[in-house]
Amino acid sequence: MLIQSHHDIPYLANSSSRHKLDIYFPPISPATVPLVVYVHGGAWRTGDKSEFQKTAEGIIRASNYRLVVAVINYQLSNKDDESVRHPSHLLDTMAAVRFLITDQSYPGRSIVDHSRVYLVGHSAGAHLSTLMTLCPHLGFEHMQHIQGVLGIGGIYNIPxxxxxxxxxxxxxxxxxxxxxxxxxxxHHQAQNLHDQAQHVRFMIINSSQDELVPSEQATDFAGQLVSTGYNDITLIVRDLGGHDESLFNPKFWDIVVQFVFA
Structure with missing residues (x-):
């Protein structure tokens, strides 16, 4: 079955390529389906949504065409422009998710169940996805729509x-x-149990073969969530390949689908 896609959809009213997203969806759906928002990694300084078409399409196929996947861009930091620093990346991520929940006209919107939104982030993207969920006081007013956050190879404790x-x-x-x-x-923000996010399910994954981010980032963070009182935490440490390789592993796509439909 051919997966449909639309690219470079602006989620903010400007022409920046960093404020655009791509969306992938099945050609036919008898009912509305959950939305997976993929947030790429790249150490907050590299990465682009165009690199993850295979990941998005792999997740949809693994779901038997029961998901819509959006892949977002956000502003990146560089040495020559100190204006793009935290929380710029986070605010962009929030803006993209807000757009996907509230806008009524983007392609594929008619089959999206906006009450079932799942954030999937890799590396720096896992940092942004989890931080957004743990900090509703930053102004994200649609937390009730976020049902789950899955982080893989995530950075949760910067120090x-x-x-x-x-x-x-x-x-x-x-x-x-x-x-x-x-x-x-x-990891620090998880010390505070936020009422708006108590319903969110978390899955924290680190490949045992990750050569860049140690598994203790995942294990410590999962433990912190549990000790704080979040109710639904799954921790997975297994061989899914290297830090970037894991994103293109069908085993990872299956894990995403199982998480959404658990």
Whole structure:
């Protein structure tokens, strides 16, 4: 079955390529289906939605064409422009998800069940997806629509990641001021149980073969969520390939589908 797609849909009223998204959906659906919003990684400084068509289409096929997948862009940090730092990436992610929930005209919208939205983030994208969910006080007013967050290879504790590899300061200092390291870490924010997010299910995944992010980022964060009082936490540490390789692994696509339809 041919998967339909539309590209470069603006989610903010400007012409920036960083404020656009791609959407993939089955050609025929007898009913409305959940929406998966994929947030790419790249250390907050690289990555583009165009790189993840295979991932989006793989998830839809694994679901037997029962999902719509949106892949978003957001502003990226660089050494020459300090204006794009935290929380710029986070606010863009929130804007894209808000658009997908509230806009009535984007392609495929007619089959999206906007009450069943799932965020799937990789690496820095997992950081953004989980942080958005744990910080409803930042102004995301549609938390009731977010049913689940799945992070793979995620960065949840910035200070601890720097202790693991001090060379990572090259990209972390580009995206965050030192005074933000703790508060911008999902691990830190998970210390506060937010009423608006208690219903959200979390799945935290790290491949045992991830060469860039240690599994303790995932295990520590999952433990923090449990100890704080979030009710539905799944932790998976298994061989899904390397840090980026795991995204194109059919086993990962199956895990996403099982999470959504659990």
């Amino acid at each position: 601890k990641l720097l202790k693991y590899n001090s060379d990572y300061s090259d990209f972390i200092d580009m995206a965050f001021a030192p005074s933000q390291f703790a508060d911008a870490s999902p």
